Amino acid sequence: MKVAITGAKGMLGTTLTHTLQGCELFALDREECDITDSATVCSVFEKIKPDVVIHCAAMTAVDLCESKQFEAWKINAFGTTNVAYASNKIGAKLIAISTDYVFDGELDRPYHEYDQPNGGLNVYAKSKWAAEQVVRSLCPNHLIARVSWLYGGNGPSFVHTMLRLADGSRSELKVVNDQVGNPTSTKAVADALQILLKTPELVGTVHLTCEGEASWFDFACKIFEIEKINQKVIPCSSDQYPTPAKRPHNSRLEKLVLKESGIFQMPNWEIALEEFLLSHNRQVL
Template sequence: MRILITGANGMLGRTLQKKLADHTLIPTDLPDGDITDEISFDALVAREKPETVIHCAAMTAVDDCESKQDLAYKLNAFGSANVATACARHGARLIAISTDYVFDGASSRPYHEFDAANGGATIYGRSKFAGEEAVRRLCLNHVICRISWLYGPGGPSFVHTMLKLADGSRPALKVVDDQRGNPTSTLAVADALRGILARPLLTGTFHLTCEGEASWYEFACEIFRQCGIDQKVLPCTTSEFPRPAPRPANSRLEKKMLRLCNLPPMPDWRDALREFLAGER
């Protein structure tokens, strides 16, 4: 299969290049794969003739999105509309990567794919939700895949940050314990996308986070436990670390669509972390 990847130099894009190496890949990123230039991106798709486009390119720096709102919407909303339009025009299937931030995080249970999203309280979430809506409107042959709490080879990620901070110079690390989500490896996401690629008639929205849940504090403790690092970790509240963009208290995603479509379940987050760390050593 000919697969064009936008944002191919990002963490997920790099993993996809390795995991999908048995396909014919067209990795694109800036400056050549500029999704905000509708003419040049359309020409790129017309020239390369991909059967599928995996759209990873996005502005994912959540706090920067608050101060650079036009850029966030240009990349996450307008850029996604350009990708969707090009795919529809040239007959390519579109697999677009989205985020848990499209939900407001106020639910007491995990969000599934049939729950109403509204973009939440952040510019990042709102711009990504606008991108989702553009994909749905402009390209019927699409799959939207929501992921969260992502880490993978090369980083940057929470896992890499924790391991860097545990250098012996800090007697204790304070980590937020009142936000819950599904720590998710890019390796697990790539495996799930392979299953979706093999089902060319599937459309709709899928959640591709690992099974099980944790707080950031619990995630940090498990990282150090699996690595055999003796690092003291103290739980703290979100209010102790104020950020420009509010973080959702609940980022947990239920994988209802994987079950309904008889696709393999996502791995438990602890097992996925173990696989990732084994590859890093």
């Protein structure tokens, strides 16, 4: 099986490139395949003829998307249009990575795959929701995999930020406690995609976040607990920590499709976090 990965130098793309087994991998980053150039994407795909395209390439800096809206739409929406068209043209299955942020967070329960997104609260979310719709319309043989609160070996991520801030220069850290989601490691997502590559009959939308839930405050406390860092953490509200992009208060995703299919179960977020931190040297992080 030939598998092409867009955004191969990104956080998830790097993990996939290093961990996927049993397939011939084509690691494509901007240098090899600029997704905003439709002719280039078609040419590259036609040359390597992948059986599956895992589309990780995206502008994921949520706050930066607010100030660089044109770039966010060009990469996330238009770029995905090119990837979806080219994938369908050569008969490849497209696995497109999406986000919990396509939901506005107003529900009082986790969102499952059959809930209707409303486009989210910020430019990043809206551009990714547009990307989902493009995938559905241009490439019928697709799987949209939503992830959330992602962290991995080469960052940047919340884990990297917390470890950097806990350098002993701050007596306390204020961390938001009114946004709840599913912290998820790139390793957990990569392991899930390894299984899904062998499950071609599963199409549509699937949530691939770790089990269990936490606030950003809970997440930070767990990081310091595992790393045995004596850092005081103070919970605060989103209003006390304003950001350019508005975030949903509820980012929890239910893995209803995985439960229905019985294929596998995502790991608990605390176990995945501990595995990640214990298996990576702090200098590597």
